[in-house]
Amino acid sequence: MANRCFVDSLAQVSCQKPLSEEWFDSPYIYDVEYVRALDPDIKGLIASSEARRMSKILKRAVSTALTALNSSYISHPDAIITGTGMGCMENSEKFLTDLSIFGENCLKPTLFMQSTHNTISSLIAIIIKCHGYNSTYSHKGVSFESALLDAWIQIKSGSIGNALVGAHDEVTPLMNLVMKHTHPEYSFVSETSMSTVLTNTAGSNSICEVTEVKLFHRPELEELAHLLNERTDSILLLGVNGNILNDKPYHDLLKGLSYVPCALQYKNVFGENFSVSSLAFYVGAKILEKQSVPVFLSLFGDKKVSGNFENVTILNHSDNKIWSMIRLKKIG
Numbered sequence: 001m002a003n004r005c006f007v008d009s010l011a012q013v014s015c016q017k018p019l020s021e022e023w024f025d026s027p028y029i030y031d032v033e034y035v036r037a038l039d040p041d042i043k044g045l046i047a048s049s050e051a052r053r054m055s056k057i058l059k060r061a062v063s064t065a066l067t068a069l070n071s072s073y074i075s076h077p078d079a080i081i082t083g084t085g086m087g088c089m090e091n092s093e094k095f096l097t098d099l100s101i102f103g104e105n106c107l108k109p110t111l112f113m114q115s116t117h118n119t120i121s122s123l124i125a126i127i128i129k130c131h132g133y134n135s136t137y138s139h140k141g142v143s144f145e146s147a148l149l150d151a152w153i154q155i156k157s158g159s160i161g162n163a164l165v166g167a168h169d170e171v172t173p174l175m176n177l178v179m180k181h182t183h184p185e186y187s188f189v190s191e192t193s194m195s196t197v198l199t200n201t202a203g204s205n206s207i208c209e210v211t212e213v214k215l216f217h218r219p220e221l222e223e224l225a226h227l228l229n230e231r232t233d234s235i236l237l238l239g240v241n242g243n244i245l246n247d248k249p250y251h252d253l254l255k256g257l258s259y260v261p262c263a264l265q266y267k268n269v270f271g272e273n274f275s276v277s278s279l280a281f282y283v284g285a286k287i288l289e290k291q292s293v294p295v296f297l298s299l300f301g302d303k304k305v306s307g308n309f310e311n312v313t314i315l316n317h318s319d320n321k322i323w324s325m326i327r328l329k330k331i332g
Helices: 054-072 091-100 111-112 119-128 140-159 172-183 221-227 245-253 276-292
Strands: 005-011 079-081 133-137 162-169 194-201 208-216 235-238 262-264 313-318 323-328
Touching: 005 276, 054 091, 054 111, 054 119, 054 162, 079 119, 079 140, 091 111, 091 172, 111 133, 111 140, 119 133, 133 140, 140 162, 140 194, 140 208, 140 276, 140 313, 140 323, 162 276, 194 245, 194 276, 208 276, 221 245, 221 323, 245 313, 276 313, 276 323
Parallel strands: 079 133, 079 162, 235 262, 235 313
Antiparallel strands: 005 194, 005 208, 162 194, 208 323, 313 323
């Protein structure tokens, strides 16, 4: 695979200021267990007649997708690839609630049509009139990495020249209650929508290069540690959240390394959900672009991190069963 893969643009909606980079200098700090995302101003992005028929997650996904595409000056990507753990939960809940109350009579078809996981990719394609490759991955906490891997392989192999890759998950109040019982390893729960445009050519606005994307099924920590080295993995962006049930594998991995990396976190700022690893990708890219690391991202205390940042390696696990590794590299 001789081609290269570059990050051309990024956009996020989360519990930080939406479609903005203000979190990098002045993040919102939450002292709660659950908070919903801050919805963006969609005027100028989505027609009001269309927005009325969209749920929260669809508005967020479309707004991040259009923002990323506008920033990259690509109107029709070769592929639209999406990762989502739970899909359009709000519409699913409404549809099932109506079904339990009214039976199979008088149900709203829109709720059903916009409740499936692949609704997100499909709606984006309809809005921008894109008829290319369109796919959705729903693999719990590595849904984003699965979508990214698909795009990365196709770009590296020359099958496509660019791709719009996104990860989107909403956590309704009801879903939050369910997650408390099904995912005791979570601490601060929130919502995520992130879109990025990947291309095979570095342009003047390109942010960084994606050099590697890997998924591992039940790997031994020694196996992962053996793959890491100080030259390419001096900065590790980890999915720690302050809960020992989630964090122990990360700390055990750090203990097994032959060097001492700069360990960073991000869930303390963006919360936890099935798509939050996409925000690690966003954070890593912004670190390389700005050549700076905010103090609040440091894993071990308020330690200022400085230097010439060449690489960022993102490590994430889903239920400690599936691990992912993403390597980002500074351009130049």
